Amino acid sequence: MRKRYVVKLTQAEREQLEGLVNKGKVAAYRRKHAQVLLLVDEGKQGPAFFDKDAAERTGFSRRTVEQIRERCVTEGLDSALERKKRCRNRSQKLDGDGEARLVSLACSDAPEGYGHWSLHMLANKLVELDVVDSISHECIRQVLKKHHQTLA
Structure with a gap:
């Protein structure tokens, strides 16, 4: 060849x-x-x-x-x-407004029948509210970890 x-x-x-x-x-x-x-x-x-x-x-x-x-x-x-440079093009799912909505949602009362918000429930609620088209619970966890002081 x-x-x-x-x-x-x-x-x-x-x-x-x-x-x-x-x-x-x-x-x-x-x-x-x-x-x-x-x-x-x-x-x-x-x-x-x-x-x-x-x-x-x-x-x-x-x-x-x-x-x-x-x-x-x-x-x-x-x-x-040289080694080949890695190109990771990861765009943020949530912008500032989306993060603010997530934090306010996490600080609000949990849905009826639940003691607190789970990461999956928060992800589903953001999709339901048309904040994002899809989002993983891991992304939710990272944003909430970043805003830990706000939530405490």
Whole structure:
């Protein structure tokens, strides 16, 4: 199968990577990423290993070798040597008004037949009041924990 992202290192890039591999104090992940790039290099001095063989040599999975190679081609050598940044895009379910409604609801009397509000009941009530379209009881717990002084 033909590789989609082909790594072709220049002589200066190979020397930089070999320096990283042979250097005493460098992060282990950077050293292993440099080893992968040196093994999959299809330039003039590169051995052009298959991903499977490079993975066996470095202890990575084949998919990780593919990802390092892809990052090197698309984002550059420095990006390939670093760990991939996590991108967690978690938006807040409750804004300030929603939090205020939750706190006032939690401070109010519990529904008839109950001694106090449970997290699930509060979550269901916020959905019922159209404050949010859906919300977990864990989110309710975190907001109430943040507003503990208000509730005490």
